Structure formats: structure tokens, C-alpha cells
Amino acid sequence: MSTRPTHTPPAVRQTTAEGLDAHLVVARGDFRLDLRLAAAPGEVVALLGPNGAGKTTALRALAGLTPLTAGSLRLDGRALEDPERRIATPPEVRPVGVVFQDYLLFPHLTALDNVAFGPRCHGLSKAEARAEAADWLARMGLEAHTGAKPRRLSGGQAQRVALARALATRPRLLLLDEPLAALDARTRLGIRAQLRRHLADFEAVAVLVTHDPLDAMVLADRLVVVEHGRVVQEGTPAEVSRRPRTDYIASLVGLNLYQGRADGHTVTLDGGTAITTTEDLTGPVFVAFPPSAVTLHRDRPDTSARNVWRAEVTGLESHGDQIRVELTGELPLLADLTTVAVAELGLQPGRTVWATLKAAQTHAYPA
Known part of the structure; x- marks a missing residue:
């Protein structure tokens, strides 16, 4: 992105750029997630794995929606969660943006006010939040749709509004949960290319959860393959494709x-x-x-x-x-x-x- 937003909400301003350092341990009944995940600012990491592998659990743990049983989560050198030290930062104050699979836009708000919602929650005035939202929508090529409500947006437009809403709070960690799954094949092709450009300009850490190998190969710098709650292989898309280490990965590529x-x-x-x-x-x-x-x-x-x-x-x-x-x-x-x-x-x-x-x-x- 060629310009930065005019306003930086104080609640999400960071003084370090150390990226993500997480050991996610979540025990639920017979299932146990035990996943170490580290990423540098500017890196896009894709979590891949079969259904039930633990991808969504990991994403929810990073967002603070599922508490850790053990382990820790640090972002830019700051501890966001550490059960042993009784640290648990609420989801709403974490410098984390999330793009959900179904986007979850507020149906009663315009695209502009959907994007302005986050900056407003971080203390900006209504006028300031709307100015910042307009800037983000312009970056997404949606200047003509600022007044449209979600029901009047196409799938690709809704996806871009959801991404703008997530980025408008200047997150230090961006989480994308199957961001292209709701799109038809033709729309998906163009939106995938646009999303890649936006992620290339994103200066913090991005974690993508997907079951689609093409999305992972195109969007991510590094793949982390999870099976049964654990990492079975990780590396660049080329490394993982050339040297698969499980039947799931071989089938995937x-x-x-x-x-x-x-x-x-x-x-x-x-x-x-x-x-x-x-x-x-x-x-x-x-x-x-x-x-x-x-x-x-x-x-x-x-x-x-x-x-x-x-x-x-x-x-x-x-x-x-x-x-x-x-x-x-x-x-x-x-x-x-x-x-x-x-x-x-x-x-x-x-x-x-x-x-x-x-x-x-x-x-x-x-x-």
C-alpha cells in the first residue's frame, strides 16, 4: 500500500517489531493442540491440514477466542497470554485483526461504517474513523461502494470490506480464516491476486488458515502443515511441494x-x-x-x-x-x-x- 492511515489508534501502536512467538496448547476432551508458531513482521504463514487437524482452534487461540491450556503467546515482545503467569489479554484489546470465512459484516451498517467500527472502538471520533475507513476502502478499490450495505455487495466486494475492516485498526497480527472460501471460482481468481498484493504490503504478521493448496501456495511465504494437533511439516511452498512428508501433503500437492x-x-x-x-x-x-x-x-x-x-x-x-x-x-x-x-x-x-x-x-x- 502506498500510503499509511492518517491516524494511529494509541491502543494498537507498537514500539517493537519482533513478530509472533507462540506455543499454543489447547486441550479439549480427547483432542490436544500443541503447536509452536513463530513469524517475522511482513511474513505470511499459512496453516494447512485436514478437517479436525486443529487449524481453526489455533486461529481462535491466536485471536483470544479460545483460551490456552498451557504454553504462551507473545506479539512484538509483549505477552498476550501465558496461563502459568496468569496473563490473559481480552480479545477486544489485542492488536489483532480477523477476517472470518463468512466476513461477518454488520448487516445494518454501510461499508464505510463497517470499516470505521474498529477505529471508533479504539477512541477515534466519528469523523476521524470515517476518514480512515474511506482511505482503506479506496485502497481496496471500493470508493464507489462506501454507502452500500452488505446485502448490496458482491462476494468479492464483501471480502475486501472485511479485509479493510480488519486492517483499519493497524493490527500487529492479521488472521484470515478461509478468506476465499465463500467466493465462486471466477471471483476467487481475481480476489486471490488482489489479496496477495495487500498481504505483500502488510508490515506485520499474517496467519492464513485454508484447506485450499492453491490459496496457500499463492498467498503464503511459509506453509505450516498440521495433523492431529501437531506440526508435521513446514517450509516454503516450494520446499513442501517438492518434499512432502505425509500422505495428506502428497495428496494436497x-x-x-x-x-x-x-x-x-x-x-x-x-x-x-x-x-x-x-x-x-x-x-x-x-x-x-x-x-x-x-x-x-x-x-x-x-x-x-x-x-x-x-x-x-x-x-x-x-x-x-x-x-x-x-x-x-x-x-x-x-x-x-x-x-x-x-x-x-x-x-x-x-x-x-x-x-x-x-x-x-x-x-x-x-x-
């Missing part, structure tokens, strides 16, 4: 993933199946390759490919402009084929085929 033991260029899986790779490794490893790297044949082929397996088709489904074929056998795997190739092979559930994979198309790395 569209890869076949196996774990075995390497001896040179051969990786032997637990069931005894061997995969030939180009990497020369020793010890426990993962092997990954995309479904598009798998070729299917009616009969055992005479091929230079180092990996050849007999398989049985168990399912077919559309996947973009291709057909994803699910196979079982000595190596369960996925293959992506064109509709023409599927027709020529006569593929259907129960059909036996031969699968081939070149060693050069695999990627092996230490487990």
Missing part, C-alpha cells in the same frame, strides 16, 4: 508418495516392492513422483523405463483436462492420462494393466 529404505539407486518399500531412482542414497527415504509421470500399457512393455509394475484399475475420475486413474497391485499409485489414452486402453475398474515409470521422473530424499 498431487504426488504419489512412498517410504522405504534406500541402498544406492534402489528404494525397497515395506511390502518388498522396489523403486529405482536417480538419487544415490542410503537409509530411510521418501520417494515421490507426479501421476503424470506414470505411463500405462495393456501388455508388459519392452521399455527403457527402470520401473515396471503390474496393476489393476480401481477407479477413474476427471482431474482438470485429464483422467486420474487409481491403481492397486504391488504398488498402489495414481496415473494421469488424457481421455484419448483412457479410451484407447479401454480402462475401467477391474482392468489389468502395466505401469511404467522412468527413474529420472522420481525424487528421493531422506525420511
Whole structure:
């Protein structure tokens, strides 16, 4: 963003820029969240994970809506919550902005007054709050909609109003809960690009919760993958995509993933199946390759490919402009084929085929 708001509410002004340092521990019945999360100012972190992994619980804990059972939460060097020290800052006075999945705009207020609500709560006069709100709406390209109430806004416009409302209080931590989930596919494409630009200009920490890998890859600087309440992998989008460490992550980024033991260029899986790779490794490893790297044949082929397996088709489904074929056998795997190739092979559930994979198309790395 090219300019900053004229007014800085005293309640949210910070003197340090140390970012987020959190150890979130929340125990609820049989579920326990135990998540360490740190981020520098200007960094966008995406929390990814299957349903029930603990993403929303973590977001609510950061917002102060769900109390910590143990651990601590520090923002810019200030302790916001620490059960052991009996520190618990109420949500309304934390320097935190939240964009909820359904936006939760006040239906009786105009876009301008929705955005002005936060600055008003932080002590600005009505005129000052409205001036700041108008500035934020202008940054979002919504100058023509300041007087519109939520019911008259499109999904993309409502999302931008919600983001402006969250940013208008100058938060030191911005939380986004599935911010694009309520949008249709066409609107989502444009709003995702706009949101990326706004986040790139945001000078504090942003934490995004999403189940959509594309949202995470485009919007975040770093991915934190959570399963069963714990971090199973984190890194840049490129690192996580290239070296997935769980089946969930492999499925998320569209890869076949196996774990075995390497001896040179051969990786032997637990069931005894061997995969030939180009990497020369020793010890426990993962092997990954995309479904598009798998070729299917009616009969055992005479091929230079180092990996050849007999398989049985168990399912077919559309996947973009291709057909994803699910196979079982000595190596369960996925293959992506064109509709023409599927027709020529006569593929259907129960059909036996031969699968081939070149060693050069695999990627092996230490487990």
C-alpha cells in the first residue's frame, strides 16, 4: 500500500517489531493442540491440514477466542497470554485483526461504517474513523461502494470490506480464516491476486488458515502443515511441494508418495516392492513422483523405463483436462492420462494393466 492511515489508534501502536512467538496448547476432551508458531513482521504463514487437524482452534487461540491450556503467546515482545503467569489479554484489546470465512459484516451498517467500527472502538471520533475507513476502502478499490450495505455487495466486494475492516485498526497480527472460501471460482481468481498484493504490503504478521493448496501456495511465504494437533511439516511452498512428508501433503500437492529404505539407486518399500531412482542414497527415504509421470500399457512393455509394475484399475475420475486413474497391485499409485489414452486402453475398474515409470521422473530424499 502506498500510503499509511492518517491516524494511529494509541491502543494498537507498537514500539517493537519482533513478530509472533507462540506455543499454543489447547486441550479439549480427547483432542490436544500443541503447536509452536513463530513469524517475522511482513511474513505470511499459512496453516494447512485436514478437517479436525486443529487449524481453526489455533486461529481462535491466536485471536483470544479460545483460551490456552498451557504454553504462551507473545506479539512484538509483549505477552498476550501465558496461563502459568496468569496473563490473559481480552480479545477486544489485542492488536489483532480477523477476517472470518463468512466476513461477518454488520448487516445494518454501510461499508464505510463497517470499516470505521474498529477505529471508533479504539477512541477515534466519528469523523476521524470515517476518514480512515474511506482511505482503506479506496485502497481496496471500493470508493464507489462506501454507502452500500452488505446485502448490496458482491462476494468479492464483501471480502475486501472485511479485509479493510480488519486492517483499519493497524493490527500487529492479521488472521484470515478461509478468506476465499465463500467466493465462486471466477471471483476467487481475481480476489486471490488482489489479496496477495495487500498481504505483500502488510508490515506485520499474517496467519492464513485454508484447506485450499492453491490459496496457500499463492498467498503464503511459509506453509505450516498440521495433523492431529501437531506440526508435521513446514517450509516454503516450494520446499513442501517438492518434499512432502505425509500422505495428506502428497495428496494436497498431487504426488504419489512412498517410504522405504534406500541402498544406492534402489528404494525397497515395506511390502518388498522396489523403486529405482536417480538419487544415490542410503537409509530411510521418501520417494515421490507426479501421476503424470506414470505411463500405462495393456501388455508388459519392452521399455527403457527402470520401473515396471503390474496393476489393476480401481477407479477413474476427471482431474482438470485429464483422467486420474487409481491403481492397486504391488504398488498402489495414481496415473494421469488424457481421455484419448483412457479410451484407447479401454480402462475401467477391474482392468489389468502395466505401469511404467522412468527413474529420472522420481525424487528421493531422506525420511
